[in-house]
Amino acid sequence: MAVQVSKPVDYEQTDPDVRRMLDVRDGDAHAFEELVAKYQDRLLNVMRHVVGSADIAEDLVQDVFLRVYRARKTYRPGAKFSTWLFTIANNVAANAIRSRVRRKEIHLQGSPSGSQPVATLDHLAMVKSGLLPARQLDKLELQQIVAEALTELNDRQRMAVLLNKYEGMSYAEIAETMSLSPQAVKSLLARARVALREILEPYLESGSHPTDKETIE
Amino acid sequence: MAESFNKMSSPEPTSSEQLVAFLDGELEEQERLAVEARLAADAALREEISRLEQAWDLLDTLPETEAGQNFTQTTVEMVAVRAAEEADPSSARAMVSRWGKRLALAGLFFGLTAAGYALVALRPDPNELLLRHYRIIKHLDALESIPDVEFLRKLNDPELFGEEESLVEFNGDAQSD
Structure with a gap:
């Protein structure tokens, strides 16, 4: 694996968001608003898949930005801003999962449409009966299946996949974000992607739902 | 196909890691060339890596979440309010600390003054x-x-x-x- 050797990087020069964060540190409220506007959707996307609820994800994203603001005075650019931001997000997500699973508020079921409940078997039956357009059927069903596949991963696998897939982070960046070694990230992602391939295998072959396949068989 | 992958991965437990890292562009040059050579020679392996890639691409079907129009504003306002709330106790502590220092200095001044007066008053003339x-x-x-x-x-x-x-x-x- 091409483990990136860390070189001294002047992130202030190479990352405009690092400069924005330094402006926040120096009391520029507008710079903070710019960072919120730029990263809110990206954080929401990851958080929603982590906790399975758009509402909870919004709360967590706000918590992330609150922590960013709290940390502004001690901010030192030692990484890309996004890496630093998602490190905070990873901690917030991990805390939320620990505390809310304890309170059983998170059921960790994928919901492709955010706060909407996961499509039920009744919904699928309605879809199959033709009450919903075929194009919508395919899309909704596939989204549900993929979201469910994501929930089959453990928390760390899921976060690594989300950072890799949606944030385009390298193994080194994921390692830094999740406080893991690059080798651990490599193993984590390999297991996650093999698991996804196994879960989604039926759909790769036939594009059908497992229940359909079982019925056919 | 899966069997082929398992056969492939059995002698080399890191094969799945290599394949995934190959797809992610995270292999060093030598490893990348080795995987490319194996892919060229093994149709089952090509099938397997294709499956991995297809499954990965399915994640693109998930809808992207977009924050509401007011999310930025409410977030900034929430942060401002919380930061102000959290700043109050510290301000109070700082104020208490400042007043404590002032009182201590005043006490020290009066103490020294009284001691000096006592020294002068009690000294035999x-x-x-x-x-x-x-x-x-x-x-x-x-x-x-x-x-x-x-x-x-x-x-x-x-x-x-x-x-x-x-x-x-x-x-x-x-x-x-």
Whole structure:
């Protein structure tokens, strides 16, 4: 694996968001608003898949930005801003999962449409009966299946996949974000992607739902 | 196909890691070339890596979450409010700390002042000693010529003329000064 050797990087020069964060540190409220506007959707996307609820994800994203603001005075650019931001997000997500699973508020079921409940078997039956357009059927069903596949991963696998897939982070960046070694990230992602391939295998072959396949068989 | 992958991965437990890292562009040059060579020679392996890639691409079907129009504003406002709330106790602590320092300094000042006054007030006045023995000092030459201590004591007896005389003389001298 091409483990990136860390070189001294002047992130202030190479990352405009690092400069924005330094402006926040120096009391520029507008710079903070710019960072919120730029990263809110990206954080929401990851958080929603982590906790399975758009509402909870919004709360967590706000918590992330609150922590960013709290940390502004001690901010030192030692990484890309996004890496630093998602490190905070990873901690917030991990805390939320620990505390809310304890309170059983998170059921960790994928919901492709955010706060909407996961499509039920009744919904699928309605879809199959033709009450919903075929194009919508395919899309909704596939989204549900993929979201469910994501929930089959453990928390760390899921976060690594989300950072890799949606944030385009390298193994080194994921390692830094999740406080893991690059080798651990490599193993984590390999297991996650093999698991996804196994879960989604039926759909790769036939594009059908497992229940359909079982019925056919 | 899956069997082929398992066969492939059995002798080399890291094969799945290599394949995934290959797809992610995370292999070093030598490893990448080795995987490419194996892919060129193994159709099942090509099928497997294709499956991995297809499954990965399915994640693209998930809808992207977009925050509501007011999310930025509400987030910034929430952060501002929370930051202000959290700043209050610290301001109060700082204020208490500042007042504590001021009180301590004031206490130190008054303490030092009182101690200085006490030192000055309690120190024996050298003039007082001179005044108390003024009569003796005034007549020292004459008194030194008297060898009898008992006689000297009698001279100091107020019933005779010691005190009365000395007071008269002293007051007279003081007034004349």
